[in-house]
Amino acid sequence: MMVIFSKRDRLALTGDIRSPFSKEIQSLPPQECLQAFSTFNAYAGIYTIEGNKVTHHVEIASIPNRVGTDLVHTFTLNGNQVTLQTPPTQTAGVEKVFELVWEKVEP
Numbered sequence: 001m002m003v004i005f006s007k008r009d010r011l012a013l014t015g016d017i018r019s020p021f022s023k024e025i026q027s028l029p030p031q032e033c034l035q036a037f038s039t040f041n042a043y044a045g046i047y048t049i050e051g052n053k054v055t056h057h058v059e060i061a062s063i064p065n066r067v068g069t070d071l072v073h074t075f076t077l078n079g080n081q082v083t084l085q086t087p088p089t090q091t092a093g094v095e096k097v098f099e100l101v102w103e104k105v106e107p
Contacts, residue, residue, distance in 0.1 A: 001045065004040075004042045006041075010035075010036070010039045011035060015027060043056070043063075044061075045059035045060065053074055056070065056072075072087065073086055080103050081104075082101070082102045085098070
């Protein structure tokens with residue numbers, strides 16, 4: 001499985017950057033790199049399901065500290081929708097639960 005999150009209001013970089021591995025990215029102002037990194041998140045790996053819990057076994061991630069970790073979420077199925085919820089987490093001193101809803105759309 002692969003998960004990719006991106007804020008929709010991401011700013012373009014000032015340089016003509018074609019790859020994050022290029023030497024040109026090193027010439028960008030640090031604030032631009034911070035903005036680009038902090039508005040995008042991705043990880044991938046295998047997953048397992050037990051009851052109403054899905055565990056993502058992270059094998060690669062935009063945040064290196066997540067590699068080798070497990071992310072456990074609860075899920076519910078309702079018709080054409082799957083809802084995934086994170087466990088409660090502290091964000092800026094506020095407890096939050098993030099919820100994602102996918103819906104299968106018939107052509």
